[in-house]
Every structure is written in structure tokens, then in C-alpha cells.
Amino acid sequence: MTEDKNTFNQELLFELLEKKEYEKFRLEFLDLHSYDQATFFLSLEEEQRVTLYHFLSPEEMATVFENVEQPEDNYQDVMAEMTPEYAASMLANMYVDDAVDVLNELDKDQVASYLTIMDKESATEIKELLHYEEYTAGSIMTTEFIAISSNQTVKSAMAILKREAPDAETIYYIYVVDEVERLVGVISLRDLIISDDDTMIAEVMSDRVVSVSVGEDQEEVARKMRDYNFLAMPVVDFQDHLLGIITVDDIVDVIDEEASDDYSKLAGVSDVDTLDYNPITSAKKRLPWLIILLFLGMMTASLIGRFESTLDQVPVLAAFIPLIAGMAGNTGTQALAVAVRGIAKGEMAQQSIIKILGRELGTGLITGSSSGIVATIMIYLWKGDFYVALLVGFSIFISLIIATLAGAVIPLLMHKVKIDPAVASGPFITTINDIISTLIYFGFATLFLSYFL
Amino acid sequence: MTEDKNTFNQELLFELLEKKEYEKFRLEFLDLHSYDQATFFLSLEEEQRVTLYHFLSPEEMATVFENVEQPEDNYQDVMAEMTPEYAASMLANMYVDDAVDVLNELDKDQVASYLTIMDKESATEIKELLHYEEYTAGSIMTTEFIAISSNQTVKSAMAILKREAPDAETIYYIYVVDEVERLVGVISLRDLIISDDDTMIAEVMSDRVVSVSVGEDQEEVARKMRDYNFLAMPVVDFQDHLLGIITVDDIVDVIDEEASDDYSKLAGVSDVDTLDYNPITSAKKRLPWLIILLFLGMMTASLIGRFESTLDQVPVLAAFIPLIAGMAGNTGTQALAVAVRGIAKGEMAQQSIIKILGRELGTGLITGSSSGIVATIMIYLWKGDFYVALLVGFSIFISLIIATLAGAVIPLLMHKVKIDPAVASGPFITTINDIISTLIYFGFATLFLSYFL
Numbered sequence: 001m002t003e004d005k006n007t008f009n010q011e012l013l014f015e016l017l018e019k020k021e022y023e024k025f026r027l028e029f030l031d032l033h034s035y036d037q038a039t040f041f042l043s044l045e046e047e048q049r050v051t052l053y054h055f056l057s058p059e060e061m062a063t064v065f066e067n068v069e070q071p072e073d074n075y076q077d078v079m080a081e082m083t084p085e086y087a088a089s090m091l092a093n094m095y096v097d098d099a100v101d102v103l104n105e106l107d108k109d110q111v112a113s114y115l116t117i118m119d120k121e122s123a124t125e126i127k128e129l130l131h132y133e134e135y136t137a138g139s140i141m142t143t144e145f146i147a148i149s150s151n152q153t154v155k156s157a158m159a160i161l162k163r164e165a166p167d168a169e170t171i172y173y174i175y176v177v178d179e180v181e182r183l184v185g186v187i188s189l190r191d192l193i194i195s196d197d198d199t200m201i202a203e204v205m206s207d208r209v210v211s212v213s214v215g216e217d218q219e220e221v222a223r224k225m226r227d228y229n230f231l232a233m234p235v236v237d238f239q240d241h242l243l244g245i246i247t248v249d250d251i252v253d254v255i256d257e258e259a260s261d262d263y264s265k266l267a268g269v270s271d272v273d274t275l276d277y278n279p280i281t282s283a284k285k286r287l288p289w290l291i292i293l294l295f296l297g298m299m300t301a302s303l304i305g306r307f308e309s310t311l312d313q314v315p316v317l318a319a320f321i322p323l324i325a326g327m328a329g330n331t332g333t334q335a336l337a338v339a340v341r342g343i344a345k346g347e348m349a350q351q352s353i354i355k356i357l358g359r360e361l362g363t364g365l366i367t368g369s370s371s372g373i374v375a376t377i378m379i380y381l382w383k384g385d386f387y388v389a390l391l392v393g394f395s396i397f398i399s400l401i402i403a404t405l406a407g408a409v410i411p412l413l414m415h416k417v418k419i420d421p422a423v424a425s426g427p428f429i430t431t432i433n434d435i436i437s438t439l440i441y442f443g444f445a446t447l448f449l450s451y452f453l
Numbered sequence: 454m455t456e457d458k459n460t461f462n463q464e465l466l467f468e469l470l471e472k473k474e475y476e477k478f479r480l481e482f483l484d485l486h487s488y489d490q491a492t493f494f495l496s497l498e499e500e501q502r503v504t505l506y507h508f509l510s511p512e513e514m515a516t517v518f519e520n521v522e523q524p525e526d527n528y529q530d531v532m533a534e535m536t537p538e539y540a541a542s543m544l545a546n547m548y549v550d551d552a553v554d555v556l557n558e559l560d561k562d563q564v565a566s567y568l569t570i571m572d573k574e575s576a577t578e579i580k581e582l583l584h585y586e587e588y589t590a591g592s593i594m595t596t597e598f599i600a601i602s603s604n605q606t607v608k609s610a611m612a613i614l615k616r617e618a619p620d621a622e623t624i625y626y627i628y629v630v631d632e633v634e635r636l637v638g639v640i641s642l643r644d645l646i647i648s649d650d651d652t653m654i655a656e657v658m659s660d661r662v663v664s665v666s667v668g669e670d671q672e673e674v675a676r677k678m679r680d681y682n683f684l685a686m687p688v689v690d691f692q693d694h695l696l697g698i699i700t701v702d703d704i705v706d707v708i709d710e711e712a713s714d715d716y717s718k719l720a721g722v723s724d725v726d727t728l729d730y731n732p733i734t735s736a737k738k739r740l741p742w743l744i745i746l747l748f749l750g751m752m753t754a755s756l757i758g759r760f761e762s763t764l765d766q767v768p769v770l771a772a773f774i775p776l777i778a779g780m781a782g783n784t785g786t787q788a789l790a791v792a793v794r795g796i797a798k799g800e801m802a803q804q805s806i807i808k809i810l811g812r813e814l815g816t817g818l819i820t821g822s823s824s825g826i827v828a829t830i831m832i833y834l835w836k837g838d839f840y841v842a843l844l845v846g847f848s849i850f851i852s853l854i855i856a857t858l859a860g861a862v863i864p865l866l867m868h869k870v871k872i873d874p875a876v877a878s879g880p881f882i883t884t885i886n887d888i889i890s891t892l893i894y895f896g897f898a899t900l901f902l903s904y905f906l
Contacts, residue, residue: 033663035681067682158646165647172625172642172684189625189642193611194618210486226709228488229520229702231625231684248701249682252708256679259712260794266719267790267879268783279815283823286787286816290824290853293783297776298831304772311771315764318771319757322887323750325775326782330721330746330880334739337720341713362732363739370736371743378751400743426720426879427783434775 008036010043017048017055025055038067050081058086062093065102075105088114092122095169097142097250100129129244137221138214140254141235141244144169147177150185150205155197161189170247173232176205183209183234183242211236214243219344221246222254262340266333268293268427289427296431300325300438307442314452316383317445320392321438323375328399328437329430331367335360335407336429343415353412357405364404372397387451391444399437406433461489463496470501470508478508491520503534511539515546518555528558541567545575548622550595550703553582582697590674591667593707594688594697597622603629603638603658608650614642623700626685629658636662636687636695664689667696672797674699675707715793719786721746721880742880749884753778753891760895767905769836770898773845774891776828781852781890782883784820788813788860789882796868806865810858817857825850840904844897852890859886 009028016025029037041064044052053061079087079102091099091114103111103126111130115123125143132138146168148157157174165171174192176185185205195204211234212221225233225248233251235244268289277285304311304321311317339356376393380386407429445452462481469478482490494517497505506514532540532555544552544567556564556579564583568576578596585591599621601610610627618624627645629638638658648657664687665674678686678701686704688697721742730738757764757774764770792809829846833839860882898905 031661033661033681162646165643171646190618193615193624208484208486226702226705228486229705231701248684248705249679252679252682252701252705255705255708255712259708259716263712263716263719263794264790266716267786269787269790277812279812279819282791282812282816283819286784287820287823289787290780290784290820291827293780294776294824294828294831297773297779298835300775300779301772302835304775305769308768308772312768315761315768315771316758318764318768318774319754319761320750321771321774322753322757322778322891323747326750326753326778326884326887327743327746329779329782330883331739331743333720333879334722334742337717337722338735341716359730359732359735363735366732366736367740367743370740371747374744375747378747382751382755426786427779430783431779434779438775 008032008040010040013040014048017044017051020051022055029056030060034063034067037064038069041068046081049078053082053086058089059093061086061090065090066094066098075102076107076110079106079110084113084117088117091126092118095142096122096125096129096144097140097169099126100139103130104134132214135218136214137212137216137218137235137246138243140218140221140250141214141246142169143244145173145175145232145234145242145245146171147175147181147242148201149178150176150200150202152201153197154192154195154199154201154204157187157192157201158197161192170232170245173230173245175209175234175242175245176201177242181242182240183211183236185209186234209234211240212246213238218254219258222251222258223345225251226255258344262344266337266340266426293427293431296435300431300435303435303438304442307446310442310446310449313449314388314445316385316388317391317442317452320379321441324392324395324399324437324441325434327371327396328403328433331364331400332403332407332429332433333426335363335404336411336426339408339411343411353416356408356412360404360408361401364401367404368397368400371400385452387448391441391448391452395437395441395444398440399433402436402440403433406436461485461493463493466493467501470497470504473504475508482509483513487516487520490517491522494521499534502531506535506539511542512546514539514543518543519547519551528555529560529563532559532563537566537570541570544579545571548595549575549578549582549597550593550622552579553592556583557587585667588671589667590665590669590671590688590699591696593671593674593703594667594699595622596697598626598628598685598687598695598698599624600628600630600634600695601654602631603653603655605654606650607645607648607652607654607657610640610645610654611650614645623685623698626683626698628662628687628695628698629654630695634695635693636664636689638662639687662687664693665699666691671707672711675704675711676798678704679708711797715797719790719793719879746880746884749888753884753888756888756891757895760899763895763899763902766902767841767898769838769841770895770905773832773841774894777845777848777852777890777894778887780824780849781856781886784817784853785856785860785882785886786879788816788857789864789879792861792864796864806869809861809865813857813861814854817854820857821850821853824853838905840901844894844901844905848890848894848897851893852886855889855893856886859889 013025013028016028032040041049041052056064082090091102103114115126128143129138129141144167146161146164148160161171161174172189174187174189175183176187178184185207186209187201187205191204210224210228210230212224214235214237221233225246230248232245232247234242235246236242269285372393375396376389379389379392383389410429466478466481469481485493494502494505509517535543544555556567568579581596582591582594597620599614599617601613614624614627625642627640627642628636629640631637638660639662640654640658644657663677663681663683665677667688667690674686678699683701685698685700687695688699690696722738825846828849829842832842832845836842863882
């Protein structure tokens with residue numbers, strides 16, 4: 001029974017659309033949750049979509065479109081299927097932040113023409129938001145919030161709320177502003193409802209408002225919102241003027257995107273790749289790192305080439321190259337992951353770089369010595385050659401310490417100079433550590449060559 | 454100005470607490486947002502915490518504790534600092550889902566004793582939630598929701614809402630149940646507010662309720678909530694009885710946790726490691742994978758050992774081991790990351806495993822041939838040895854195809870047999886691909902040995 005309610009009859013909708021059963025289709029379709037409407041929309045072919053535009057008003061289509069998440073290059077085509085008037089009206093009826101998201105994916109010409117046909121008020125609202133930089137608070141906020149003055153009763157505030165509710169993106173927080181639109185307080189609908197009608201807003205509002213500034217990074221906004229458990233967060237300029245709000249549903253998307261992004265970078269997929277792409281698109285997303293790795297790998301190869309005479313004399317050394325490089329590469333990735341997550345979570349702020357390095361040095365010493373000792377014993381038992389065993393073990397020991405430090409230092413330094421540390425992706429750190437560890441291994445081998453002969 | 458509002462005067466609070474200025478401290482402290490209260494609490498030493506317990510009532514402390522996120526092993530100690538009566542009363546005053554989170558970290562004895570002292574109603578509520586399995590909808594839901602019958606007016610529903618608001622975790626969705634507590638509808642406070650007082654609930658409620666079943670995986674719940682943009686989601690049993698609700702703030706935490714978890718696993722950190730741990734704890738979280746890698750690396754070493762005579766005759770082969778292994782390892786991690794993200798996002802559901810494999814095979818063919826050709830040309834230009842160049846290039850071609858397939862197939866198969874695919878972590882896939890690629894490389898080298906001599 002739960003199943004029936006959570007899904008919907010896609011087949012029936014297809015059939016009604018194909019048969020152009022206008023009334024029946026609308027009855028079924030408009031009863032769906034807007035996410036399900038969007039899912040249905042995404043499953044249609046062009047011809048069916050065009051029928052749908054005829055079946056739905058621009059207002060109804062706006063609700064569908066608010067929930068549609070297209071691959072970036074698809075918006076252009078889909079929008080071109082509508083008449084310009086229909087498209088402009090649909091955009092005007094969408095929540096302004098969602099409309100801006102769509103417009104950001106279109107040609108400048110197309111955007112300009114929609115804004116010209118659109119009613120003036122909507123066009124002005126949209127234009128205000130269009131110029132904010134991507135990934136800032138400004139780029140994800142909406143201007144459809146409810147703001148009131150503190151100089152009124154709960155009852156009159158409730159009246160304003162009822163009037164403005166249809167247009168506001170959330171009515172669960174009401175923001176209080178002074179005569180020059182500066183944010184001075186906030187009150188939740190919950191507090192409003194349990195307060196007496198005649199109480200003044202100034203008495204029940206909280207004047208300790210947590211806000212974010214319009215240029216703040218969206219990841220930072222997400223962190224604050226998660227920590228404070230807000231459903232919406234006000235966005236202000238440097239003089240505390242209330243510019244907009246960011247709602248929790250957009251923050252959920254931000255958290256998801258940022259996590260996907262960090263994850264992809266750790267794996268060395270240059271851009272977000274998905275199971276939905278065709279092989280050519282996928283290959284394009286993966287090849288850049290592979291080609292960089294190829295060049296870095298050639299460096300490692302030429303490095304090993306320089307130790308050819310050592311290798312000639314002690315060929316058994318070759319067998320342990322992947323072991324040492326692999327362990328150093330992985331240790332570096334571990335340290336990288338902890339540092340990148342730490343930065344993302346804001347743990348960095350509370351600690352000095354020196355303290356973190358001390359911590360990672362300690363960790364490297366423990367993992368390095370443990371792994372080094374185990375390796376020495378294993379190889380000695382297996383090969384019976386104490387010097388080779390000691391060489392491999394000692395190389396692992398030194399490599400792991402350096403790899404741990406490199407894995408932590410590189411993202412921390414990048415963060416200091418304001419580069420996204422996740423760019424120092426897994427394969428990059430891995431290959432750097434491959435090179436360092438190979439150098440250490442063959443360096444020691446050559447230095448103590450006489451023992452192995 | 455924004456800065457002042459968003460932070461708080463920690464120094465002043467410390468001072469007031471130290472000087473035992475009861476009145477002034479409470480005035481300052483209780484004015485803070487509960488997240489800031491929790492941040493302050495976490496910065497205290499034991500002695501100061503004990504003073505704090507004397508300064509705050511269990512109700513006030515409950516609000517602080519709802520926002521405290523302790524490392525798992527710390528709850529036990531902190532709770533032991535309070536008198537059992539104080540602790541029990543605090544737990545009873547917390548939102549029941551948060552209280553359960555705390556109790557889940559304590560000894561069974563301690564839990565039992567708190568539940569015995571606690572008022573009966575709270576104890577019963579808590580006990581109901583304590584037995585749900587971790588990571589299911591049941592384990593993160595709360596029972597503090599508002600449920601009404603459809604057989605009443607908007608006005609009477611609003612009266613119920615005002616009465617129950619202080620205890621409910623959210624009042625923004627009101628759930629409608631029939632006479633046997635089965636979920637039949639939902640209405641948002643927004644719709645309630647804009648409806649006329651005399652309208653019947655049955656007329657304004659939505660009877661197409663999206664719900665999750667109590668045993669559903671929390672990651673699945675998070676996905677639904679994100680897709681539908683809900684602020685809360687009802688949890689039902691198999692007969693559609695309403696058991697609880699899950700609020701969006703808990704879902705934000707789930708998304709964050711799951712992302713951290715996947716990320717850590719990709720990097721081969723066995724459990725979530727943070728910059729806050731000491732080196733010994735950190736090393737413990739990282740060593741398991743390193744030791745496994747050591748054993749797998751020994752396998753690679755012994756594999757290369759078997760080709761010793763080939764290596765003896767063509768020592769230059771050793772130089773390209775890290776290159777080939779590194780590229781295969783990374784390709785596998787890329788495919789793994791795409792597959793794991795795809796599974797997490799639910800993209801899997803729409804596609805058959807055969808189709809995904811076809812896609813990955815295509816991707817592997819493109820990345821493999823591109824990288825293979827580039828490698829062949831580079832090595833030929835560098836070393837002037839066509840056969841070695843061809844051997845390396847061809848090995849990269851074959852290795853990348855197999856590595857791509859392995860990276861995608863392993864998590865997909867794990868998902869099919871209901872193992873969390875993120876467990877097939879980066880280092881594991883990398884090492885498997887190290888072994889496979891080394892085997893291919895030396896296999897071909899041995900097969901065509903005569904060409905290299």
C-alpha cells in the first residue's frame with residue numbers, strides 16, 4: 001500500500017498524453033507531487049513535451065520546471081521547444097532562484113529576449129540575482145522572503161503573512177527589518193503562532209540573528225545552516241541590509257554537490273561523471289588525469305632508469321617497486337582525505353598548521369614504523385635476504401612519513417592560498433608519492449649497494 | 454556588525470562562569486542560539502562543566518545537549534559528571550530522537566538506570582525508539598509529531614497545533630490519520646494558514662502522502678527527502694500506521710555522514726578519521742588498510758619475482774612498472790567512484806548491469822587506446838626502442854580496459870548482493886589492478902621476449 005502511494009502510474013499518463021485526453025491527463029498529472037511531475041517530464045520525448053506545453057499553463061509548467069534537474073547543456077534545447085512567450089511566462093512564475101538557475105545555462109541573447117517579453121516586476125527580480133558569482137550565497141538565495149517591521153502586533157504580522165504566503169518561498173521564518181531595510185530580528189512562525197495576538201513583534205522576535213554575507217562561499221553557508229539547524233538563512237550585504245534568504249532544500253543540494261565534487265576529485269575524475277553519460281562523454285571526463293599521470297609516470301620511469309646499474313646488479317629490487325610506491329601513494333591519499341574533510345568541516349579553523357603537521361608526523365611515524373617492521377620480517381622470512389628486507393622496510397618507513405606529510409601539507413597550503421584543496425586530487429598526490437618513494441628506495445639501494453652484492 | 458552578531462563573547466562567559474556570577478551568566482548564556490551554547494559547552498573543562506550543571510536546569514541543559522556532537526566515547530564520561538537525577542531529567546527533556554542518540558553511546562546498565570529514574574511517559578517514548586536498527590529510518594525518526602483526524606475544521610486543527618507546538622519537533626507539517634492511526638493525509642502549516650477557518654481538513658489535505666517504511670535505509674530516506682524537498686517525512690510500518698517523522702536537520706546530518714563515509718572509504722581510511730584525533734587514534738584508523746596493502750603488495754612482488762628471467766634479460770622493463778600499475782590503479786578508481794556515486798544517487802535503478810558494463814567497456818576502450826597510443830609514441834621518441842614502446846602502450850591499452858571494467862563491476866556486484874559498495878575502497882581496487890596490470894605487462898613481455906633482445 002505504501003508502495004502505491006509513493007509511486008505513480010507513468011504508463012497511464014503516457015497513454016493519456018499520446019491520446020491527447022486533455023481533461024483526464026490534467027486531472028491525473030496535477031494531482032502528482034511536483035517532483036514526480038518533473039520525473040515524468042524528464043522521461044518524455046520532444047514531441048510529447050510539446051503536447052505537454054499545450055496541456056499545461058505556464059504557471060503549472062513553472063512548478064514542474066522548479067524540480068527538473070537537467071544536465072547543463074540540455075536546458076537550451078528544451079527551452080527552445082516552447083514559444084518565447086510561454087517560456088518567459090513560465091520563468092516569471094518560477095521561484096526566482098530556480099529561474100535564475102535555468103537562465104544561467106542559456107545563451108546571453110536568449111536570456112535577454114526572455115527578460116524583455118517578461119512582466120517588468122519578475123524581470124527586475126531576476127536581473128538582481130543574475131549577476132551574483134557562482135558558488136556564493138548570492139547565487140543560491142531567493143528574494144521571495146517575508147520581511148516585516150518590529151513596530152506591530154503578532155496579529156497584524158499574521159495578516160501580512162497570510163497575504164504574502166502564496167509568493168514566499170518559505171513562511172516559516174519571518175524577518176524583521178528597520179526603516180532602511182536592515183535586518184534586526186527574526187521570528188519563527190512557530191513562535192508567532194504560540195504568542196498572543198496583541199504582543200508586539202519587538203517583544204517576541206530574536207534580535208540575535210545568524211546571517212551570512214552575500215559573497216560568502218556556499219559551502220560555508222551550508223556548514224552554518226547544518227550547525228544551527230535552520231530551515232532558512234538570511235543573506236545580508238556589508239551594512240546588514242537584508243538581500244535574500246537561502247532555504248534548506250537548496251542547502252541539501254549544495255551539500256550533495258560539494259560531496260560529489262570532492263569525491264570525484266579524490267578519484268581523479270576531472271568533472272562530475274555519471275552512469276547516465278555515453279562512453280565518449282565519460283572518457284572525456286576521465287582522460288585529462290590519465291594523460292597527466294602518463295607524463296608523471298614517465299618521470300618515474302626516467303628516475304628508475306637512472307638507477308639502471310643498481311637494478312642490473314640487484315634485479316630483485318624491481319619486485320618491490322609496486323609495493324613501496326603503492327603504500328606511499330595510499331598513505332598520502334589517506335592523509336589527503338583527512339585534511340580535505342577537515343577543511344570542509346571547518347576543523348582547520350581551530351588549529352594551527354604547525355599543530356596539524358605535528359599530528360600527521362606522529363601518525364606517519366606510527367604507520368611507517370609498524371608497516372616497515374612488518375615488511376622487513378615478511379621479506380626476511382620469504383627471501384631470507386636480511387639486507388634486502390631491511391632496505392624495503394626502511395624505505396617504507398621513510399616513504400610513509402614523507403607521504404603522510406605531503407598528503408596533509410599540500411591541501412593545507414592550497415587552502416591557505418585560497419585554492420580549493422580538493423583539486424590536489426588523489427592521483428596527483430599518489431603519483432608525487434610514487435616518485436618520492438622510488439627515489440628513496442633506489443637512493444638507499446645505491447648508497448648501500450655493497451651489502452646486496 | 455554582522456560578525457558581532459554571528460559570534461559570541463566566549464571570554465566573557467568563561468569569566469562569569471569562573472567567578473560564579475550566576476545571574477549574569479544565565480542572562481548572557483540563555484540568550485545564545487543553542488548551537489553556540491553547545492560550542493561553548495564543548496570548550497569547557499570538567500570542573501567548569503560541573504559548575505554549568507549547577508547554573509542550568511535540566512530543561513535548559515537539554516537544549517544544549519541536543520546540539521552537542523561528541524566523539525562517541527566521550528558521552529559516557531560527560532554523563533557521569535551529572536547526578537543521575539539531573540541526567541535522567543535532561544534526557545527526558547530532550548527531543549526523543551536526540552536522547553536516543555545519546556543513550557545509544559552509553560553502557561546498557563547506565564541506560565537502564567536512567568530510564569528507571571525518568572518519568573514514565575518519556576521513558577516509554579525513548580524505549581520505543583531504542584530498539585530500531587542503526588542506519589534505518591526508525592533509528593533517526595522522532596515520535597514528537599502532530600497527528601490529527603480529517604474529520605474536523607481548519608480552526609480546530611489550528612487549536613490542536615497551538616496546544617501541541619511546544620512538544621513537537623516540527624509543526625510545519627501536520628499528519629492526518631484515520632481511527633486506527635493509519636496515515637491518510639498531510640497538510641502543511643502554510644496551507645492551513647491560508648485556508649478558511651471553517652474548511653474541513655479532509656478538503657484541504659493532500660491524500661497522496663510520500664512516506665518511508667521504518668526499516669528503510671537512512672540513505673534512501675535522505676534521497677527521497679532531497680528529491681521531494683520536504684522539511685519532514687512520515688515513517689510508517691508495513692500497514693501504513695504512522696510511527697514517527699524524520700526532520701530535515703537530521704537528514705542533512707545523514708547526507709553529510711554518508712558523504713564523509715564514502716570519501717574516507719575511497720581513500721582507504723577504515724573509519725572516519727579527523728584532524729581532531731591524536732596521532733595514535735589516527736594511525737589506528739589508517740593502519741588496517743596499509744597492512745592489507747602490504748600483503749597484497751607482497752603478492753605483486755612475488756608475481757614480478759616469477760618473471761625474474763625476463764627482467765634479467767630486459768632490465769629496462771622495470772622502469773615502466775609504476776607507470777602501468779599507476780594508470781591501471783587510477784582508471785579503476787575513477788570507474789569505482791562513478792559507480793559508487795551512481796549507486797548512491799539511485800541512477801543504478803534505471804539501468805541494467807549489462808548496459809552499464811557496455812558503457813564502461815566503451816569508456817575503457819577510448820581511454821585505453823588514447824593513453825596507449827600516447828605512451829607508445831612518447832617512449833619511442835624517448836628510448837628509440839619500438840618494441841618496448843609498443844609493449845608498454847599495448848599493456849596500458851589492455852590494462853585500462855580491464856581496470857575500468859573491474860572498477861565498475863566490483864561495486865555493482867556488491868550492491869546486488871546487498872554489501873555497501875563503498876567498502877570496495879580505492880586502495881583495494883587499486884591494488885587488484887596493480888596485480889592484473891603487472892601480470893599483463895610481464896606476460897606479454899615474456900611471450901614476445903625475442904623481440905626485446
